[in-house]
Amino acid sequence: MKLGFSAEDELFRQECADWLNGQMAGEFKDIKGITKLTGSPERRKEWEQQLAAHRWSCIGWPSQWGGRDATLAQQVIFAEEYARAGVPGRINHIGIELAGPTILAFGTEEQKRQFLPGIAAGTTIFCQGFSEPNAGSDLASVRTRGRLENGEWVVNGQKIWTSLAHISDWIFVVTRTEEGSQGPKGLTFLMMPLDQPGIEVRGIRQINGDSEFNETFFTDARCPADSLIGAVGQGWGIAMGLLAFERGVSTLGQQMGFRNELDDIIAAAKANGAANDPLIRQRLAKAEIGLRLMRYGALRMLSQTDHKKIDGAALTYKIQWASWRRNLGELAMDVLGQAGEVSDHAEYEWDTLPNLFLFSRADTIYGGTNQIQRNLIAERGLGLPREPRYVPKG
Amino acid sequence: MEFAFTEEQQMIAETAQAFFRDNATSERVRRAMAADGIDRELWAAFCRELGLSGIGLPEETGGSGLGMVELAIIAEAAGAQVAALPMLGSLVQAAQAIAAGGTQEQRAALLPDLISGEAIAGYFYDGALKVEGDRLTGGAHYVTHGASASLFIVTDNRGMWVVRADDPGVTVTAQTSMDQTRPFARVTLADAQGEALADPAAALAAAHRAAFIAVAAESLGGAQACLDRTVAYSQERVQFGRPIGSFQAYKHRLADMMIEIEQARSVVYWAACAVDEQSDEADLAIHAAKSFAADTYFRCAGDMIQLHGGIGFTWEHDAHLFFKRARSLQSMLGSGNWHRERIATMILGEAA
Numbered sequence: 001m002k003l004g005f006s007a008e009d010e011l012f013r014q015e016c017a018d019w020l021n022g023q024m025a026g027e028f029k030d031i032k033g034i035t036k037l038t039g040s041p042e043r044r045k046e047w048e049q050q051l052a053a054h055r056w057s058c059i060g061w062p063s064q065w066g067g068r069d070a071t072l073a074q075q076v077i078f079a080e081e082y083a084r085a086g087v088p089g090r091i092n093h094i095g096i097e098l099a100g101p102t103i104l105a106f107g108t109e110e111q112k113r114q115f116l117p118g119i120a121a122g123t124t125i126f127c128q129g130f131s132e133p134n135a136g137s138d139l140a141s142v143r144t145r146g147r148l149e150n151g152e153w154v155v156n157g158q159k160i161w162t163s164l165a166h167i168s169d170w171i172f173v174v175t176r177t178e179e180g181s182q183g184p185k186g187l188t189f190l191m192m193p194l195d196q197p198g199i200e201v202r203g204i205r206q207i208n209g210d211s212e213f214n215e216t217f218f219t220d221a222r223c224p225a226d227s228l229i230g231a232v233g234q235g236w237g238i239a240m241g242l243l244a245f246e247r248g249v250s251t252l253g254q255q256m257g258f259r260n261e262l263d264d265i266i267a268a269a270k271a272n273g274a275a276n277d278p279l280i281r282q283r284l285a286k287a288e289i290g291l292r293l294m295r296y297g298a299l300r301m302l303s304q305t306d307h308k309k310i311d312g313a314a315l316t317y318k319i320q321w322a323s324w325r326r327n328l329g330e331l332a333m334d335v336l337g338q339a340g341e342v343s344d345h346a347e348y349e350w351d352t353l354p355n356l357f358l359f360s361r362a363d364t365i366y367g368g369t370n371q372i373q374r375n376l377i378a379e380r381g382l383g384l385p386r387e388p389r390y391v392p393k394g
Numbered sequence: 395m396e397f398a399f400t401e402e403q404q405m406i407a408e409t410a411q412a413f414f415r416d417n418a419t420s421e422r423v424r425r426a427m428a429a430d431g432i433d434r435e436l437w438a439a440f441c442r443e444l445g446l447s448g449i450g451l452p453e454e455t456g457g458s459g460l461g462m463v464e465l466a467i468i469a470e471a472a473g474a475q476v477a478a479l480p481m482l483g484s485l486v487q488a489a490q491a492i493a494a495g496g497t498q499e500q501r502a503a504l505l506p507d508l509i510s511g512e513a514i515a516g517y518f519y520d521g522a523l524k525v526e527g528d529r530l531t532g533g534a535h536y537v538t539h540g541a542s543a544s545l546f547i548v549t550d551n552r553g554m555w556v557v558r559a560d561d562p563g564v565t566v567t568a569q570t571s572m573d574q575t576r577p578f579a580r581v582t583l584a585d586a587q588g589e590a591l592a593d594p595a596a597a598l599a600a601a602h603r604a605a606f607i608a609v610a611a612e613s614l615g616g617a618q619a620c621l622d623r624t625v626a627y628s629q630e631r632v633q634f635g636r637p638i639g640s641f642q643a644y645k646h647r648l649a650d651m652m653i654e655i656e657q658a659r660s661v662v663y664w665a666a667c668a669v670d671e672q673s674d675e676a677d678l679a680i681h682a683a684k685s686f687a688a689d690t691y692f693r694c695a696g697d698m699i700q701l702h703g704g705i706g707f708t709w710e711h712d713a714h715l716f717f718k719r720a721r722s723l724q725s726m727l728g729s730g731n732w733h734r735e736r737i738a739t740m741i742l743g744e745a746a
C-alpha cells in the first residue's frame with residue numbers, strides 16, 4: 001500500500017501543470033474559470049482541439065488512437081492539475097469518457113478507425129441517447145424503434161434529457177429493434193449523426209435557467225447498417241458496459257473540480273464571517289473529509305487489480321460523490337445566506353456557488369438516481385434479493 | 395501509487411482475521427466481560443504464538459518493525475470480533491509512547507514485557523496533573539483496562555511519565571462500564587512516583603497518531619461486522635412471506651451502511667499510509683479517520699439492532715457488544731466534533 005506518487009509521476013505533474021497554466025494564461029485565457037455547463041461552447045470545442053493537438057485530449061487511451069497509454073496515477077494527476085488550473089469541464093466528456101471507451105471495448109476495427117480519431121481530435125462531439133419519457137430508471141423499457149431498411153437503420157421515437165445534444169455531432173441511441181420484444185432483450189446500440197432531417201433537437205430549460213439538456217425526436221432518422229456497436233439485439237450489454245464507465249473512472253476529472261467549489265465556499269465563509277459559526281465549521285470539516293475520501297475512494301477503485309471481485313469502492317462511488325456534492329450546494333447557500341439568493345445578472349443566471357446549489361440537485365438523478373444506486377449496492381454488493389417487477393392484473 | 399494491500403499485508407490480514415474469528419468467539423468475549431474484560435488466553439496467543447503484538451514497534455525492542463498500515467489491519471480484525479484485549483492502552487498508546495519518547499534504557503526495560511503480554515500498561519491524560527520533581531498528583535476516570543494494568547503512562551500533554559501501579563501513591567478502582575469488553579478504571583495519583591520519558595513531545599505525537607488510527611481501524615472492522623451479520627440475518631428471517639432483505643426500505647438501509655463503511659475503509663488506510671509515508675496530509679488524515687470511522691461504526695451498530703428487531707435488543711444477541719463498543723470508541727480520545735473542529739482550523743488556515 002503506497003499513496004505517494006513516484007518522482008517520475010511528480011515530473012509528469014509538473015509537465016501537466018506547466019502546459020495547462022500556460023494555456024489558461026495565454027490563448028485560452030477567456031475560458032478560464034467557466035463553470036456553466038453550456039458556457040462558450042464554440043471556444044470550448046476549440047479547446048478540445050487544442051488539447052488534442054498536444055496529445056492531452058484522451059491520455060488514458062492507447063497511443064495508437066491518440067492517447068498516451070497513461071497509467072492510472074497519471075490520469076489522476078492530469079485530472080487534478082486540470083482542475084487546479086481552472087480549466088472548464090470537457091465539452092466532449094461523453095465522447096472521450098463514454099463513447100470512446102465503449103468503442104474501444106466493443107467496437108470493430110473499422111469502427112475504431114471511423115470514430116476514435118475524430119473523438120480524440122475534438123471534432124466529433126458525442127451525446128448520450130438513453131433516457132426516454134417512459135424509460136428513465138427503467139432504461140430497459142425503451143420504445144424508440146429501429147428497423148433495417150435497404151441497408152440502413154431507420155429510427156423512430158423520442159429520447160429526452162439528452163445533455164448537450166444541441167452542440168453535438170453524434171448521438172448513441174438504445175433502440176428496440178426486435179418487434180414485440182420486452183425489457184433488455186431485442187435492443188440495439190446505434191451511433192447516429194445528429195445533423196440530418198430525421199432528427200430534431202429541442203432545448204429544455206432547467207431549474208437554474210440553463211438549457212443543458214434536450215428532447216431529441218427521431219422521425220425516420222437514418223444511419224448505415226453497420227453503425228451498431230455489438231450485435232443486433234445485444235444493445236443492453238453494450239449500454240451496461242457504458243454505464244459502468246459512466247459510474248466509474250470517467251468522472252474523476254469532474255470530482256477533481258469539486259476541490260475548487262469547496263475552496264470557493266471556504267473563502268466565502270472567511271470573508272463573510274460564517275467561518276466563526278461552530279456548526280458551519282463542522283460542516284466545512286465534513287465536506288473536506290468527504291472530498292478527501294472521494295479521492296482516496298477513487299484511488300482504491302483504480303488500484304483494484306482483481307476485477308473478479310466486485311469492488312465495494314467502485315460500487316459506492318457514484319452515490320458517494322453525488323450526495324456529497326448536493327450537500328455541498330446546501331452548505332454553499334448556508335454560508336452565503338440570502339446573498340446567495342440574488343444574482344448580479346439581469347438574466348436568470350447564477351454565479352458558481354448558487355449555480356452549484358441548483359445544479360447539484362441533478363447529481364443524485366442522472367447516471368442512476370440515488371435510489372437506483374442503493375438497489376445496485378444492495379443487490380450486487382450485498383447479494384440481497386432483486387426488486388420484484390410489477391405485473392398489472394388483467 | 396498503489397492503494398491496495400501488498401501480498402504481505404494481505405497475508406497479515408488473512409492471518410489476523412482467521413485468528414480472531416476462530417478464537418475471539420462470542421462465548422469467550424462474554425466470559426471476559428464477566429471478569430476484567432480480558433481474555434487472557436487470547437492475549438497470550440496473540441502476543442506470543444501469533445507474534446502480532448509487536449507490529450508498528452521498532453525491531454530492536456522486540457517489535458516487528460512494520461508500520462501503521464499493519465497496525466490498522468490488526469486492529470480492524472480485532473474490532474470485527476469485539477475482541478476483549480488490552481491492546482489499545484497497552485500496545486498502541488503506552489508502547490508507542492515509550493518507543494518514540496523513551497531513552498534506550500526505558501525502551502529496553504519496558505517494551506519487551508508489553509510486547510510479550512506479560513505486562514499490561516494503562517494510558518491516561520490529566521490536564522491538571524500536579525508535578526513536583528518526580529512526584530505526581532492527579533488522576534483520570536476513564537482509563538481503559540486500568541484495573542488490569544501493572545504500570546501507567548501518564549501525560550499532561552507537556553510531560554510524560556511511567557508510574558508503577560503498585561506505587562503506594564496509586565489507587566485504582568474498577569468502574570462498572572457500559573462496554574465490558576474494554577472496561578474503564580478510575581486511577582488516582584497522590585504523590586506517586588513518576589519516571590519521566592525523555593522526549594514527551596515525540597511520545598505524545600506517536601501515541602496520538604497510533605491511537606487515532608487503531609480506534610478508527612477497530613471501528614471499521616466493527617462496522618463491517620455489523621453489516622455482514624445483518625445481511626446474513628436479512629436472508630434468513632422471513633416476514634410477510636418474503637425474506638426481510640427483499641424489502642426496499644431494508645435494502646436501502648444496508649446499502650447506506652455499505653456506503654459509509656467503504657469511506658471508512660478509505661479513511662483508515664489513507665491515514666495509516668499518510669503517517670507511514672510522513673505525508674503532510676497525515677495530521678488532517680488522522681483526525682478525519684477517528685471522527686469518520688467511529689461515527690460510521692455507531693451508526694451501523696445502531697442500524698444492526700433496528701434491523702434485527704426484538705432479538706437485536708436481547709443480551710443474548712451480539713448486537714449490543716458492537717453497539718456499546720461503538721459508543722465507547724466515539725467518545726474516547728476526542729469526540730467527532732472535536733476532531734472536525736481541528737480540521738476546520740486547518741482548512742480555514744487559522745492558528746491552532
Ligand SMILES: Cc1cc2nc3c(=O)[nH]c(=O)nc-3n(C[C@H](O)[C@H](O)[C@H](O)COP(=O)(O)OP(=O)(O)OC[C@H]3O[C@@H](n4cnc5c(N)ncnc54)[C@H](O)[C@@H]3O)c2cc1C
Binds near residue numbers: 131137370
Ligand atoms: C441534468 C441531467 C442530465 C441528463 N443527461 C442525460 C443524457 O445525456 N442522456 C440520457 O440518456 N439521460 C440523461 N439524463 C436522464 C437521467 O439518466 C434520468 O433522469 C434518470 O435515469 C432517472 O430517470 P427519470 O428521470 O425517468 O426518473 P424516474 O425513473 O421516473 O424516477 C423518478 C423517481 O422514482 C425513483 N425510482 C425509480 N425507480 C425506482 C426503483 N426501482 N426503486 C426506488 N425508486 C425508484 C427514482 O429514484 C426517482 O426518485 C439526465 C438527467 C439529468 C437530470
